[in-house]
Amino acid sequence: MPNVIVGTESGLFRLGDSGGTDLQDRKIPDVALGTSGWWAIADNTVLHEPAGATWEPAVSVPDRRLNCLCPTDTTLFVGTDGAHLLTVDGDTAELARGFEDAPGRGDWYTPWGGPPAVRSIAVRNESIFVNVHVGGILHSEDGGESWSPTIDIHSDVHEVVVSEDDTIFAATAYGLALSRDGGRSWEFDDGGLHATYARAVAVSGEWVLMTASVGPRGGEAALYRRTMEKPGFEKIHNGLPEWFPHNLDTGCVAARDGVVCFGARDGRVFVSEDDGDNWEQMAEGLPSINKVALE
Numbered sequence: 001m002p003n004v005i006v007g008t009e010s011g012l013f014r015l016g017d018s019g020g021t022d023l024q025d026r027k028i029p030d031v032a033l034g035t036s037g038w039w040a041i042a043d044n045t046v047l048h049e050p051a052g053a054t055w056e057p058a059v060s061v062p063d064r065r066l067n068c069l070c071p072t073d074t075t076l077f078v079g080t081d082g083a084h085l086l087t088v089d090g091d092t093a094e095l096a097r098g099f100e101d102a103p104g105r106g107d108w109y110t111p112w113g114g115p116p117a118v119r120s121i122a123v124r125n126e127s128i129f130v131n132v133h134v135g136g137i138l139h140s141e142d143g144g145e146s147w148s149p150t151i152d153i154h155s156d157v158h159e160v161v162v163s164e165d166d167t168i169f170a171a172t173a174y175g176l177a178l179s180r181d182g183g184r185s186w187e188f189d190d191g192g193l194h195a196t197y198a199r200a201v202a203v204s205g206e207w208v209l210m211t212a213s214v215g216p217r218g219g220e221a222a223l224y225r226r227t228m229e230k231p232g233f234e235k236i237h238n239g240l241p242e243w244f245p246h247n248l249d250t251g252c253v254a255a256r257d258g259v260v261c262f263g264a265r266d267g268r269v270f271v272s273e274d275d276g277d278n279w280e281q282m283a284e285g286l287p288s289i290n291k292v293a294l295e
Helices: none
Strands: 004-008 011-015 020-022 030-034 037-042 045-049 056-060 066-071 076-080 084-089 092-095 117-124 127-133 136-140 157-162 168-172 175-179 187-189 197-204 207-213 222-227 253-256 259-263 269-272 280-283 289-294
Touching (some): 045 066, 084 117, 175 197, 259 289
Antiparallel strands (some): 004 011, 004 289, 045 056, 076 084, 259 269, 269 280
């Protein structure tokens, strides 16, 4: 079985050969592997675990709620509530000033009237894509100095990823959005979905996997997949429940080299080693899951 790292509302769990529990009783919104080891958010602190070492605090940001992070070869980006983007250098976290001045920032919103938030970040080569909820996807080609909007903010994007061929995929309230030209134009696909409200997306080889439910509060949530090139989804059945009662959320689906895993709010983790054809349950009874990652 693959090694899966699971960030939960109360600790970080390692499943597989490297089984164990870290950061007990701490909320883990995100965890990601970089070239220098693992990074995680624990409450409002960014932690680093270099290869063969233990978790150490990198920087604390007590005045902001940290949501997501993305390590690159040169920079660690951290997204926060209030739709801010931080860059971490050593033990210092600074606002990405260009992001503060991003075009259209004044139009970002949430349906319930609260402040918008950075929900997911994806980096591919020199391109950085930041998903604001609700504010669309912002794109930078100069390390975060300047930003340009891409998709219509009302598409209600919940997660953005970039594939190895530079195609951008986004889980939106209207199904899958994809762009093959760096975000200049988008096409949407909701074919085969029982409902269009999508919260998580991942790419495994030639397959795009996405979760969908009937709305923001969940209900009849399921996992789907389609090929990279051909529109139209198929619902995944083999080894999975017919429906999940809660949304399969942003960051809770991960894929690499034919292995796919996802975590549910009720503490179950499922894994497939054939691009999503067949599944088995890997864990149950974990605290509510915020993030899964493959080691």
